[in-house]
Amino acid sequence: MSRYIVKRLLYMIPMLFCVILMIFLIMALTPGDPATNVLPMTTTQDVKDAFNERVGFSGSLPERFGNYLHGLLTGNVLSYTSQENVFTELATRFPLTIRVGVLAFCISAVLGVSLGILSAIKQYSFLDTTVTIFAVTFASVPSFFVAVLMILFFSVYKGWLPSFGLDEPSAYILPVATLVLANIPVLSRMTRSSMLDAMTQDFVRTARAKGCSEKRVIWKHALKNACLPIITLLITGLASTLGGSVIVEQIFTIPGVGMYMLTAVNEKNVPVVMTCAFLLSLIFMVAMVLMDICYALIDPKIGARYKK
């Protein structure tokens, strides 16, 4: 297993290289240079050249890519617009994104999975129908519309909750609720269908026949077999949580990673976009390795493949 993990971690290096190369090449398709974008119109060519040199925008395409790569590896990437180190800027933004995201993730994981299990155990009951209708509806209503309606009602009409920023604890309610309402349908539907699938398997019938209590049948036999797809969803969900939700951060004006990315893309701020792509892809790949480890721990059949 450890050999496999080391191999996977080493495999990340060429993958990350390709990711930033891809983003760099796509962004290089647009004309223009940072100095013309950022500095005032009257700036002389010498100043512009010096500026471009400083932010790593000089020479041919391969040279520029080399500059960024060097900056990325030494942790010294300059943002075009603010002239600050991208990593320092990100460090002030990550906490906001993580606070909102992790809070929403925990609530939706607990609620989504438990609702899914409950509606699978009590199939066709009132609860199951309600959860299904809720899931189908909220899977179709875009999260930004939910957010807009909640702002209209709770902030504009009732005046109970703030609709922007994160200055006070109550400001967390609306963004977190938006994310939770968007995540629960996916989780509960997936949990329900994989639980139902597991409950009709022979090993569940055997467990019941040999006299296991219903609790043990559900938690030990059915859930343990149903949990691989649920874990996949949870881990990919957590990984994308760390990247921040661009839409939610934009609606509620939260200066998190998502907003940072959106502004950077709009300003063609190549170093920022490349650093974000680098970090988020890294998080995603680490999450995938974690997922493989979880699989091996839970399912001995998968675990046996790595034992050599």
Place this chain on the structure above:
Amino acid sequence: MRAEKTIKRLAGSRRSSLFTDVCKRYVRNPAAVIGGVILLIILLACLLANFIVPEEMVTAYDTQAKLQAPSAAHPFGTDNLGRDLFARVLYGARISVGIGVGATALSLVIGAAIASVCAMSKKADFVIMRVVDVITCVPTILLALVLLTVLGGSVFNMVLTLTIVSVPGFVLRIRAVVLGVVEQDYVKAARVSGTKSLKLVLKHILPNALDPIIVDATMTISSMMLSAAGLSFIGVGVAPPNPEWGAMLNYAQQYFRTAPYMAIFPGLAIALTALSINLVGDGLRDALDPQAGK
């Protein structure tokens, strides 16, 4: 001769009975029927928009009638420029449904083509899977944002962006099925009897592999629509003055206090369209395969 005719008749009758079976099962599901009716109305509205409201109404503005609440003259009210919101929401349906269907169809075709190449050649498969690996580990939203700003916001570029972003997922799903089909005896038989690669793929492999994917694809139409609306909502999608629903919601944010209907009608339109597509997709899947998704 006669035996052949009987076989043909039998085969024909069986196919029609399968079709009627599916229809019967579909009709028995009330949610699917409601979804189907709503979807039909939306599709008719897309087709017949010109007969309901003239197309000039989409961009025609009346400075005397800014931010008016819904009335007989303007059923959905007017926006900040005095444009009729009913006309904009109605013509917006063409854009959203067009993007959803266009991007899904394009991804399906490209995905199927790439997956077939994977099935036919081991070397190509290796290279393609590495490329897919790289694209899938970039966050979708970041890739979409970058592509849209580079390409520029138009309906066609939106379709192109959504296609590029979702093709890897399609390739993975179709490839998984195709690799199974390639191992089937009838494909081996066709290969041994000298069928050319292209014919093998088009005639023997894809028709058998796409069956389970087509129904899933109807559901991706709604998720493509939602992504397009989301991207337009954050201001990088379809550019004004196109009546894109997500973009309309975006402008509406500034007029929350005075004109909430500016946000509510486009939002309802997105939700209703996506809901009807999802209900139809769910209904179709249950009707085609009564065992799955109980």
